[in-house]
Amino acid sequence: MNMDSPYENWDPALTRLLTSLKEVQSGSEDVAFLSELLQSKQLHALVHVHNKIVAKGKDDKFYPLLSNAMQVTLEVFEVLGDKTKISKEYEELLSLLQKPHFQAILCTHDAVAQKDYYPHLPDIPPDTDDEEETVKIVQLVKSDEPLGATIKTDEETGKIVIARVMHGGAADRSGLIHAGDEVIEVNGISVENKTPADVLSILQNSEGTITFKLVPSFGKGGTRESKVRVRALFDYNSSEDPYIPCKEAGLDFKKGDILHIVSQDDAYWWQARREGDRVMRAGLIPSRALQEGRIIHERQTDPQTMDGKPALCSPSASSSDCAPKTPCSPTPTATALLPCKSIPKVKKIIYDITENDDFDRELIPTYEEVARLYPRPGLVRPIVLIGAPGVGRNELRRRLVATDPEKYITPIPYTSRPIKSSEQNGKDYVFVTREKMEQDITDGKFIEHGEYKGNLYGTAAESVETIINTGRVCVLSPHWQALKMLRTPRLRPYIVFIKPPSLERMVETRTAANARSTFDKESSRAFTEEEFTDIIRSSNRINFLYGYMFDEEVVNEDLASAVSQLLKAAWRVQSEPLWVPASWVQ
Numbered sequence: 073m074n075m076d077s078p079y080e081n082w083d084p085a086l087t088r089l090l091t092s093l094k095e096v097q098s099g100s101e102d103v104a105f106l107s108e109l110l111q112s113k114q115l116h117a118l119v120h121v122h123n124k125i126v127a128k129g130k131d132d133k134f135y136p137l138l139s140n141a142m143q144v145t146l147e148v149f150e151v152l153g154d155k156t157k158i159s160k161e162y163e164e165l166l167s168l169l170q171k172p173h174f175q176a177i178l179c180t181h182d183a184v185a186q187k188d189y190y191p192h193l194p195d196i197p198p199d200t201d202d203e204e205e206t207v208k209i210v211q212l213v214k215s216d217e218p219l220g221a222t223i224k225t226d227e228e229t230g231k232i233v234i235a236r237v238m239h240g241g242a243a244d245r246s247g248l249i250h251a252g253d254e255v256i257e258v259n260g261i262s263v264e265n266k267t268p269a270d271v272l273s274i275l276q277n278s279e280g281t282i283t284f285k286l287v288p289s290f291g292k293g294g295t296r297e298s299k300v301r302v303r304a305l306f307d308y309n310s311s312e313d314p315y316i317p318c319k320e321a322g323l324d325f326k327k328g329d330i331l332h333i334v335s336q337d338d339a340y341w342w343q344a345r346r347e348g349d350r351v352m353r354a355g356l357i358p359s360r361a362l363q364e365g366r367i368i369h370e371r372q373t374d375p376q377t378m379d380g381k382p383a384l385c386s387p388s389a390s391s392s393d394c395a396p397k398t399p400c401s402p403t404p405t406a407t408a409l410l411p412c413k414s415i416p417k418v419k420k421i422i423y424d425i426t427e428n429d430d431f432d433r434e435l436i437p438t439y440e441e442v443a444r445l446y447p448r449p450g451l452v453r454p455i456v457l458i459g460a461p462g463v464g465r466n467e468l469r470r471r472l473v474a475t476d477p478e479k480y481i482t483p484i485p486y487t488s489r490p491i492k493s494s495e496q497n498g499k500d501y502v503f504v505t506r507e508k509m510e511q512d513i514t515d516g517k518f519i520e521h522g523e524y525k526g527n528l529y530g531t532a533a534e535s536v537e538t539i540i541n542t543g544r545v546c547v548l549s550p551h552w553q554a555l556k557m558l559r560t561p562r563l564r565p566y567i568v569f570i571k572p573p574s575l576e577r578m579v580e581t582r583t584a585a586n587a588r589s590t591f592d593k594e595s596s597r598a599f600t601e602e603e604f605t606d607i608i609r610s611s612n613r614i615n616f617l618y619g620y621m622f623d624e625e626v627v628n629e630d631l632a633s634a635v636s637q638l639l640k641a642a643w644r645v646q647s648e649p650l651w652v653p654a655s656w657v658q
């Protein structure tokens with residue numbers, strides 16, 4: 073080390089600190105301690121490492137490009153599925169992707185990218201004197217990415233605090249800013265008696281680096297992501313939501329999307345990412361309680377929403393008082409804070425669900441917790457075709473079975489009606505007495521049943537299980553009212569909703585195929601226009617009531633295309649992990 077300039081190779085910030093410390097001629101113990109600390113080799117080495125990491129981090133090298141490598145693999149898997157015969161390379165890639173070790177590496181990558189660590193280490197207890205206040209100085213560099221944090225005025229203390237840090241956003245990835253941290257200064261300007269909007273304007277007017285002086289909140293710094301995945305049962309558009317604390321932080325989604333709920337810390341606003349999205353930053357979505365409250369409120373004020381109209385509370389968009397985004401760097405650096413709007417109005421529409429037993433909870437479509445069900449060789453989930461009577465479920469089932477009658481099997485139905493001379497017991501139907509069938513229904517031995525012209529008809533659970541256990545694919549096309557009975561952890565059905573095409577296309581296709589009406593069992597005749605309209609109406613209603621149960625939709629316009637879509641679905645069920653209600657997997 074050069075004696076004239078002992079700090080020549082030191083970090084300039086450290087050197088400046090030491091120089092200014094020398095000017096403090098206090099001779100106190102604290103200054104001596106600080107001086108010794110600043111000159112220690114260990115600190116020097118740490119600062120060196122820190123600088124290197126920051127420099128490298130600027131190239132984005134330390135951040136995962138995506139957190140869903142496994143999902144991407146599955147997509148590739150699907151694309152390759154029916155093409156393996158085309159070339160050896162396809163086949164080889166498919167076999168590589170199927171290898172458990174390879175999949176384990178990808179899953180591990182995703183777990184690290186999502187900070188899905190286990191075990192969760194306890195927070196470090198604050199080792200400070202009660203009288204003493206620890207302050208942290210956080211320096212961040214502005215870039216194109218929003219900070220991924222919101223600020224608010226604490227109701228009790230009146231101080232500016234970090235309201236929430238969005239998982240996977242720049243602030244979260246920096247590891248330096250946590251919810252609950254109190255903001256004291258921004259770029260040397262005290263924020264005392266300032267509003268969140270004032271703080272935001274300081275941030276917007278600053279360039280280069282932004283320096284925060286924060287009082288850390290102990291015990292709230294845990295950023296471990298939750299593993300919960302849900303299927304959204306409604307559409308959500310944050311720009312139309314007047315209550316969201318910050319529109320820029322909202323996450324839009326469509327009914328049926330799978331969402332990864334990364335944080336449920338806030339009772340009203342969860343943080344989530346869309347499964348499969350390549351964006352790491354989480355967004356705000358209404359919590360289950362908030363959404364349930366909104367729907368109940370809507371139903372009370374407008375009972376029409378019970379009957380097929382969209383049930384999302386979506387008053388016209390009001391102007392957001394969230395300030396515009398200030399771009400910041402994605403590296404452990406800064407970004408702009410977004411001030412937080414309070415949500416007092418929301419509380420007014422929250423009802424105690426237990427006091428509103430009139431509503432069938434199942435009909436409050438919010439979120440359904442889901443998990444991946446991995447296919448097990450030789451144990452294929454039954455495929456259930458559901459739809460409005462007359463839409464063509466049975467025709468599609470027959471055609472699917474005809475593609476490979478050894479593989480696709482429909483269980484033989486049971487009936488209490490007397491056997492006809494032309495029939496064989498166990499071939500067309502299994503014939504049983506009414507008493508026996510009633511008893512078996514009571515004992516839960518039927519997965520679905522109904523009565524027609526005084527006789528009982530039904531499908532025995534045992535018939536379905538026998539097909540499943542012999543490695544074949546059971547295909548069912550029951551009446552839609554059987555859905556609730558069928559969708560159980562015992563059967564774990566893959567439910568395909570058969571949708572009618574437009575009225576015009578339905579008339580055209582059914583007329584061209586000389587389709588027979590199923591509304592009139594007595595005579596063979598064509599569908600009437602009114603019956604077609606009925607099919608569409610009842611299809612909309614079934615979709616409204618039970619849409620959340622459907623794994624897939626097939627529009628029955630052209631029969632060949634519909635069957636080909638069903639074959640693809642059957643392949644997926646046999647070969648891919650698919651989302652099912654979480655209780656089916658536990």
Ligand SMILES: Nc1ncnc2c1ncn2[C@@H]1O[C@H](COP(=O)(O)OP(=O)(O)OP(=O)(O)O)[C@@H](O)[C@H]1O
Nearest residue numbers: 461462463464465466467581585587588590629631
């Ligand atoms: N895509 C289609 N194009 C032309 N005709 C069709 C199509 N789908 C079904 N059909 C015809 O429509 C008629 C009714 O179909 P199907 O019997 O499958 O209805 P379903 O949904 O099973 O009704 P139900 O439950 O009342 O028995 C049949 O004659 C069938 O061949």
